[in-house]
Amino acid sequence: MAKDKTAKRIIIVGGGISGLLATIKVCEAGGEVDLFSYCPVKRSHSLCAQGGINACMDTKGEHDSIYEHFDDTVYGGDFLADQVAVKGMVEAAPKIIKMLDRMGVPFTRTPEGVLDLRNFGGQKHKRTCFAGSTTGQQILYALDEQVRRWETKKLDKDAERFAVKKYEFWEFVKIIKNKDGVCRGIVAQNMNTMEIKAFRADTVILATGGPGQVFGRCTASTICNGSAVSAVYQQGAEIANPEFIQIHPTAIPGSDKNRLMSEACRGEGGRVWVWRKNPETGEKERWYFLEDMYPAYGNLVPRDVASRAIYKVCEHMKLGINGEHRVYLDLSHIAPDYLERKLGGILEMYSEFVGKDPREVPMEIFPSVHYSMGGIWVDRKHYTNIPGLMASGECDYQYHGANRLGANSLLSAAYSGTISGPEAMNWARTGNKGPELTDAELEAARKEVQDEYDKILQMRGSENAHRLHHELGDLMYKYVAIERDNKGLDACLVELKKILKRWEDIGITDQSKTANQEAMFVRQLRNMILYAMVITKGARMRDESRGAHAKIVLDEKGERVVDENNDLVFMGRDDENFMRITVVSYDPKTEEPQVTYREFDHSLIKPRLRSYK
Amino acid sequence: MAEKKVRFIIERQDGPNEKPYTQEFDVDYRPGLNVVAALMEIQKNPVTVDGKRVAPVVWECNCLEKVCGACMMVINGMARQACCALVDEIKQPIHLQPARTFPVIRDLLIDRSVMFESLKRIQGWVELDGSWDVKDAPIQNPYTAQTAYEISHCMTCGCCLEACPNVGPQSDFIGPAPTVQAYLFNLHPLGKFDAPKRLNALMEKGGITSCGNSQNCVEVCPKNIKLTTYLAQLNRDVNKQALRNIFNN
Secondary structure, rough: OOOOOOOOEEEEEEEHHHHHHHHHHHOOOEEEEEEEEOHHHHHHHHOOOOOOEEEOOOOOOOOOOHHHOOOOOOOOHOOOHHHHHHHHHHHHHHHHHHHHHOOOOOOOOOOOOOEEOOOOOOOOOOEEEEEOOOOHHHHHHHHHHHHHHHHHHOOOOOOOOOOEEEHHHHHHHHEEEEEOEEEEEEEEEEEOOEEEEEEOOOOOEEEOOOOOOOOOOOOOOOOOHHHHHHHHHHOOHHHHHHHEEEEEEEEOOOOOOEOOOOHHHOOOEEEEEEEEOOOOOOOOOEOHHHHHOOOOHHHHHHHHHHHHHHHHHHHOOOOOHOOOOOOEOOOOOHHHHHHHHHHHHHHHHHHHHOOOOOOOOOOOEEEEEEEEEEEOOOOOOOOOOOOOOOEEEEEOOOOOOOOOOOOOOHHHHHHHHHHHHHHHHHHHOOOOOOOOOOOOHHHHHHHHHHHHHHHHHHEEOOOHHHHHHHHHHHHHHHHOOOOHHHHHHHHHHHHHHHHHHOOEEEOOOOOOOOOOOOHHHHHHHHHHHHHHHHHHHHHHHOOEEEEEEEEOOEEEOOEEEOOOOOOEEEEOOOOHHHHOOOEEEEEOOOOOOEEEEEEOOOOOOOOOOOOOO | OOOOEEEEEEEEOOOOOOOOEEEEEEOOOOOEEEEHHHHHHHHHHOOOOOEEEEEOOOOOOOOOOOOOOEEEEEEOOEEEEEEOOEEHHOOOOOOEOOOOOEEEEOEEEEEOOOHHHHHHHHHOOOOOOOOOOOOOOOOHHHHHHHHHHHHHHOOOOOOHHHHOOEEEOOOOOHHHHHHHHHHHHHHHHHHHHHHHHHHHHHHOOHHHHHOOOHHHHHHHOOOOOHHHHHHHHHHHHHHHHHHHHHHHO
8 A cells, every 4th residue: 555645734732741752753754743732832841840760771780670660660550550561661761861861951970971870769779860850841841942943844845834833822622523533633722812723633642741730739830730631531532540649748838839849859868757756765856757667668668658658647646847737858967069969959949939948957848749640541552542632641541550650750751752653643644534624624613612612701600710729629639639538539529519510600800802811711620620520430439549549448337447556447459359440431411420440461560569668 | 907918019911012000919928928829819819909800910820830931020120930939038019010021912921932933043952863762872071961951941931031131122132041052052962063053043133242241141040040151151152153164164
């Protein structure tokens, strides 16, 4: 068969690390990209990643191996990640690092000029490449630069346009399917002029990041609202493992945002402690509780384990600083020049936002919602269940199972882009795409979105959208965060339905036809509420504890069960019933999530008990 | 009312071609309050001190950690990131204005696309054959890499352009931030192959000769990049390149 040589147009939504790398790969394969983003892609949330990116470089004389990276990732994810997919990722990791190095990422180097490596949670070898404490920013910038190069290049001299055309300050609203049900375009809205427009594509890749804003205060940027994921979920895309929400143990609590304090702090020797009375002598002492509870890994236990320990010490043992939800993260014993070189950027941030110098005094931190292991279901080539629609990066569910290891997110973001980009071109050339969208179909899709938007502008109720969002976040933190139980999750589902109802009673004050952020936020908020239901329902149905999902046993009266030491009793991991992927689909009639379970490949490493003691 | 309030005087503008006007808002004080958090409070209750219900103030923000560069605005007369402008550390009432070096879209929201265009002009990238595997990346001098790391923190926020007296309608100067990025790529072991192209681009109109050495940029850079040091170094490199151009032709 002759190869289809007509120009191919790929729409990529999201300009973080995954979206940008997919863009580069599409261009290299001879395709044109329309790149949509809420913001200039250089301001995408990937830049908040601090500590590093894992790859087995084995340059520290520790005999690290790709197999150990594979095993640590699968074990860290409590055996819920597709092992074949993870294997592909860890094998590609060293090559990805070399590529980024050539692109100009200013990785921190040893005196010999090779890449330095640091320790990270859940891994016993130095395996994390880093650029000071701003690794995500540096990687994002290097990819942004390469994409800018493609913005100035034509694929052939007669082409009418450059290989990449950016649509920055455009919000993705929904996908458009042709009569065969194949995704062939999107509708998007210009966030400044409010123009709504429909676009054609051969393949659409969503690389829209995580849903942190569903929890209100979190470590994510304000743009990480999960709205695009929720939109395609409502159009038939399946969501997988949504209940696995990573709570990062060390963040600076704040009323506007919880600011991340990198796991690199612990990787570079930081210790976590609180004051307590010594149980034997009764004397006041510093209790390094992670080292005490988990002697093998100490402060370097994975995030879910550290977060639960900190929560227990503050909430149940009442040992938080001044009785509040805070513990110390201490770097003050480490030489200041070493700290400056390895962690400079984030120490400056702590000083700036808190007003105290972490080189002098211990930092005060508490766990915060950070990352979603779950997301849009994809196969190993990053196709979703909707033909023509792909997902890539944090918005997909692949690679991390029930808990993500630190510094594996930059890796999965980059790696998924190297898969989704070329596959998007493969689909564009050989896929069963059916007919291109007609002008009438484009206009019908555009008008539908226009009508929905006009309706929002007419809302005259009594609720303020931002206050309702705040309540949504409080609700999710109360019931669906570090410790969950079925009574709370049932209550949460009831409350979420009430919030969804109250959404209809929102009142809009802004009628402007320029940069109407309020109206756009109202549309996003509805998507966030529906996604909150997906997370909560997934958590409710999974009757076990695994990775970040920790469920407390209730007695027949619905009270939380405690053991002889008055510690809460958690459900165990139940491989027989729950070593399956949660798959959630949307029921348009009830607007409720429907949960089923799906088998996956865990044939390479035999599941074993996960313990860091 | 017993609660402590913080007064904000905000310069607003309904659209690109509309006239600016000011409105005042009171926000409840709390420890650690920053300007973005205060604007978020105004979103929740967009009522002026005169009790008038108005449209919420429009601005741009993403990360709230001083890494993304989005929330740059003029606060009490100085261009800076709003997320790390702590109310406790600045004079009240607090004046907020858009950075008018750039076209205003609405309220505090501005159009900074010109900076990204300038990055195209200076060819701000390493010219790779492709993202595929070739062989090991070249070893780099760790000290040079540390300099690159410093410059690579530039978030294209535009503070330095807002502060620079030579950026504006009177001049074509592309501004300190994009200019200094040329230096970054000239440091890279592969990027330096194209250094002459970048230096030649800086010889053109709006390039390095438009820098008046006022030193304002280095004062306002939120990332403490030694902009004037690198501008001076670039100036020397551009001159050397100019001589090379003469003698090699």
